[in-house]
Amino acid sequence: MARSSVAALKKVTPENLAGLGAERLAEILVEVADTRTDLKRRLRMELAAGLGATHLAPEIDKRLGALETSRGQVTWRQKPAFLRDLDALRGLIAERLARQEPDAARERMWRFLATAGQTSPRLRDPDDAFEAIYARAAGDLGRLLAPHDPQLAANAVVEAAQAAPQAWARWMPKVMAALPVQTAKAALALALARARTAPGWTVVIRHLADAAGDVEAYRDTYSAPAMQTPAVAVELAQRWLEVGEVEEAGAALRLAAPKPQGQAARLAAPDFDWETAWLDYLEATGEAAAAQAVRWASFQRTLDIGRAKAFVGRLDGFEDVEAEGQALAHAATHQDFQKGLELLMAWPALPEASRMILARAQDAKIDPEQAEIWAAKLRKRFPAAAHRLLRRGAATAFKQRALKLSQRLSEEADTIGL
Incomplete structure (x- = not known):
């Protein structure tokens, strides 16, 4: 067996570092930790975790308390280390403490999520990396809540969402993904009973309706004029189709169908996404010929390759060859040279x-x-x-x-x- 090169042996990998031995690695870690408070804090927490939940929980509480009360700005230089420290704290709660004391972990995950309101203003530019940490925490909370009574879990989720609806409008899908549908249904019923106009609350309701599989509740979050817009009609139709309510999907789409415009009363060109949902509806009702007619008309209007491929792919025998030729000829003579090419x-x-x-x-x-x-x-x-x-x-x-x-x-x- 060929020996590893000197360069390969000097790479910082777990295998190579293991060769240094535990004692030497510990010495190096202590030296580095003396210059980095975040690393020293992490090592102290790891040591506490090894001693059990009674030692780890107080260390986690200290860090949570600091996050809850600190107001100092995090500079751009400090930001990477701050985010690593934040995610490490989340991981200690969700993994180490949860394995030892699930109830204690659940309580502290609630507190961790609540720190988002204090932590975000400290960062001049909260970005996707920051949001991702709290999104992961929301998923962790869902897993920690999953073994518990659905009604109790639902109560806790709705109370938290009511206190910070904008944050929970982002986190609710992550939390509910780990919870049983009966919890989602109970949470939806509770949320609907609490009339709220705070920003984000309607989005919370929609996420709960999706998790509960309640399309009617989702639909009821929109006004009548909104349901006549293509974007909303598409959202509703997709959900009706997913639960097998084909005619309801068609009714939602018809509300936003293209309407005659101008003195000539010509139909406006359909919204592309609305048209895609209409095609799904036609296929679900078995109207394959009508769907093909819509695909070809859509291709001629938009020159969308997906429409053309779908049209040709549904033909048999030599019909597909002829249709492909027609599609290519249409593109070659299209008035927009670049689009056709x-x-x-x-x-x-x-x-x-x-x-x-x-x-x-x-x-x-x-x-x-x-x-x-x-x-x-x-x-x-x-x-x-x-x-x-x-x-x-x-x-x-x-x-x-x-x-x-x-x-x-x-x-x-x-x-x-x-």
């Missing part, structure tokens, strides 16, 4: 893309950097098209005063032998 390149249909470029070189309006990417894919099999594309891209870049890019594309075009 984008579909052909993504399909991929390089011969059709090459013919399109050569046939429509004069009206080719294309982003120079995109032209460079596509030319690289075409130059081996279709050098003339790649050359023409680069020239058009260079001309566009020149007009945009991107002179270096224009020169690069021109030089690249010169390398293609025709």
Whole structure:
């Protein structure tokens, strides 16, 4: 067996560090901890955890107390260490203390989540890393609550959400994911009984309704005008379809269907997401032919490759070949040159893309950097098209005063032998 190289043996890995021995590692840790209070605190907590919950819990309480009362700003230099320390505290509660004393861990996880209100203002720019720590804590709390009586757990969750609805609007999905559906139903009933107008409370209700599988309760959080908007109709339809209430999904979508506009009373183009949900509804009702008609009309209007692929993929025999040809031809003659070429390149249909470029070189309006990417894919099999594309891209870049890019594309075009 080959021996490890000296460089590999000097890498800081658990295996290599283990070779130093426990005594030497302990000496190094003590030296470093003397210069880092966060590390010293972590080591003290780990030692306490080894002695049992009666020793670990007071150490956790000290740190929670500091988070609850501290008001000093955390500088950008301190922020990485602060976040590591915060997540380490969460982990000690959720893992070490929870294994030893679940009730004590649950009590302290409640306190940890409550520190978000004090901790966030101390950071000048609370970011995703900060939010992720509390989101993980919410999931930990859900797991700690799961073994308990659903009604008691529901009461605790709703009380906490009522006290800080904006925070719980973010955390509720994480908490409820670990709890049984009966807890969600009990929490939803309690929350609905408490009329609230505080920011975030409606979102809390929606999350509880989702966890309880109660689409009607979710729907009732929206006003009648809101249900006539495509975005809300899509949300409701998706939920009705998930629970098998197909006709309810259709009714929700019809409320937000495109309506005639102007003196000519022409139907407005449908919202793309609404149309996607409508397709799901048609498929669920067995109206495959109607769904195909919607897909093709949508593709012609939007040139969306997903619509075209879905349309072609549902055809049998030679029909799919013919339909694919029609789709590619439509893209090749589309008034938006770049959009049409984008579909052909993504399909991929390089011969059709090459013919399109050569046939429509004069009206080719294309982003120079995109032209460079596509030319690289075409130059081996279709050098003339790649050359023409680069020239058009260079001309566009020149007009945009991107002179270096224009020169690069021109030089690249010169390398293609025709």
